[in-house]
Amino acid sequence: MTGVNRKTGVDWQRPGRRRRTEIFPGVQEPVDAITLLKDQHHDVEQLFKQFEQAGERAHTRKRDLVDKMIEALSQHAAIEEQLFYPVTKETVPAVEDEVRESLEEHHIVKWTLSELETLDPTDEQFDAKVTVLIENVRHHVKEEENEYFPKVREELGRKALGELGDAMERALSTAPTHPHPRAAQMPPRNLIEGAVVGVTDRVVDTVNGVWQGTYDALADVVAGARGEKRTSRYVGNPTTKRAARRTKRNIESARDEVVAQVRQARLTGEDATDRVRRTAGTTARTATTGARETGRAATSAAKGTTTALRGAARETARAVDDAAGDVREAVSDAARNTSRAAERGAKRTSATAKRGATTTRRTARKSTKRVSSQAKRQANTSKTGARRSGQSSSKAS
Numbered sequence: 214m215t216g217v218n219r220k221t222g223v224d225w226q227r228p229g230r231r232r233r234t235e236i237f238p239g240v241q242e243p244v245d246a247i248t249l250l251k252d253q254h255h256d257v258e259q260l261f262k263q264f265e266q267a268g269e270r271a272h273t274r275k276r277d278l279v280d281k282m283i284e285a286l287s288q289h290a291a292i293e294e295q296l297f298y299p300v301t302k303e304t305v306p307a308v309e310d311e312v313r314e315s316l317e318e319h320h321i322v323k324w325t326l327s328e329l330e331t332l333d334p335t336d337e338q339f340d341a342k343v344t345v346l347i348e349n350v351r352h353h354v355k356e357e358e359n360e361y362f363p364k365v366r367e368e369l370g371r372k373a374l375g376e377l378g379d380a381m382e383r384a385l386s387t388a389p390t391h392p393h394p395r396a397a398q399m400p401p402r403n404l405i406e407g408a409v410v411g412v413t414d415r416v417v418d419t420v421n422g423v424w425q426g427t428y429d430a431l432a433d434v435v436a437g438a439r440g441e442k443r444t445s446r447y448v449g450n451p452t453t454k455r456a457a458r459r460t461k462r463n464i465e466s467a468r469d470e471v472v473a474q475v476r477q478a479r480l481t482g483e484d485a486t487d488r489v490r491r492t493a494g495t496t497a498r499t500a501t502t503g504a505r506e507t508g509r510a511a512t513s514a515a516k517g518t519t520t521a522l523r524g525a526a527r528e529t530a531r532a533v534d535d536a537a538g539d540v541r542e543a544v545s546d547a548a549r550n551t552s553r554a555a556e557r558g559a560k561r562t563s564a565t566a567k568r569g570a571t572t573t574r575r576t577a578r579k580s581t582k583r584v585s586s587q588a589k590r591q592a593n594t595s596k597t598g599a600r601r602s603g604q605s606s607s608k609a610s
Contacts, residue, residue, distance in 0.1 A: 244375070244378040244379065244381075244382055245371070245374045245375055245378050246297060246374045246375075246377040246378035246381055247362050247365065247366055247374060247378075248378070249378045249381060249382060250289070250293070250297065250357070250362075250381075251358065251362075253285070253289045254354045254357075254358065256285065257282065257285050257286060257289070257350065258351075258354075260278055260281055260282050260285070261282075261347045261350070261351070263278055264278045264279070264282075264343060264347070265347075272334040272335050273334070275334050275339070275340075275343070276334040279329055279334070279343060280450045280451075281450065281451060282326070282329075282343075282346070283326050283329065283330060283390075283391065283392065283450060284390045284391075284450035284451055286322060286326060286350070286392075287323075287326065287388070287389050287390055287391055287392050287393075288385055288388040288389065288390065290319045290322070290323065290392075291384070291388035291389050292381045292384045292385060292388055293315070293319070294316070294319065295384055295388075296377065296380055296381050296384060297377065297381060298312045298315065298316070300377055301365050301369075304368065304369065304373075305364055305365050305368040305369065306368070307364065308361060308364055308365065311356070311357075311360060311361040311364075314356070315353065315356075315357065315361070318349065318352075318353045319353075320394060321349055322346065322349055322350060322353070322392075323392040323393065323394035324392075324394045325342060325345060325346045325349070326346070326392035327391075327392045327393075327394055328342060329342055329343065329346070330391065330392070390450055391450075
């Protein structure tokens with residue numbers, strides 16, 4: 214969120230600016246505290262609208278807008294908590310409730326901002342969290358501008374609001390650029406903590422920007438050597454991006470100075486260049502001779518190696534043939550032994566079968582004889598019984 218505000222002429226990201234009066238354009242007056250806060254509300258609202266108008270897949274654009282929201286809202290909350298709330302609480306009757314409620318709303322907003330700092334814009338919760346953030350901030354702004362600010366303006370005069378605005382504008386130079394939801398919100402602790410974390414935030418942002426600017430400058434050099442064109446793109450909040458652009462400009466300026474010095478050296482060092490060329494020629498010839506000798510030695514070594522490899526190949530072939538012969542003989546012996554064992558097994562099986570058949574025939578004959586004898590005995594027994602029965606019948610008659 215950079216650039217001068219259309220309504221007041223104040224760029225609140227760059228402290229020290231003054232609003233020029235319409236009657237005397239050359240005269241500057243301190244910024245009114247309430248006007249400064251309303252201008253910041255307006256600038257943040259523009260970021261909200263740009264986010265809402267961004268496409269569903271505009272992840273890079275949304276990430277950039279959220280980074281600007283984080284820095285703007287962190288600084289805005291800091292100067293309100295460090296100066297505006299404490300001063301108005303002590304000088305304006307009946308605003309204690311507004312101050313307490315505003316502090317709680319700031320606390321909620323800071324936690325949401327801290328979560329959005331590390332949340333990937335492609336995450337399904339990203340848009341939802343930003344929507345909740347926008348709703349909370351809009352509600353907070355509406356209450357401040359409709360209820361809180363009118364009470365302050367009615368009680369404090371133009372001079373007091375101007376002095377307070379001047380102090381708030383100067384405080385922006387040390388205000389934190391990141392949310393710190395666990396930090397104190399009211400003096401005196403918030404003044405000390407705010408200054409410390411504000412400086413720390415700016416150091417971190419600046420280091421990040423320096424790294425990006427340095428990388429970008431080197432990437433431009435590489436792209437230029439390849440004949441390519443590239444577009445610079447920095448990530449992070451406005452402080453980081455400003456540091457990156459400043460670092461890149463410094464590197465490019467230093468590079469231009471080096472190029473100019475090299476060109477001057479070329480113009481004044483022609484003799485030295487010729488000497489270097491002659492020396493380089495001698496060195497090149499020496500190197501060529503050495504390379505030839507090295508080539509010959511390498512060729513001889515290669516020939517020797519080839520001969521040795523051929524001899525080893527012949528020896529290996531002979532060993533393979535001998536081993537193959539041994540394997541063939543072993544296979545033949547094994548086949549003969551297997552055949553003999555099979556013949557012996559067949560003979561034993563045949564003899565066993567014959568003995569089994571003879572035994573079976575003998576057993577069958579014995580069984581047949583036993584059955585025949587039993588049948589004869591039964592027949593004789595039946596005949597004897599029949600005769601006895603006939604005799605008994607005759608006697609009875």
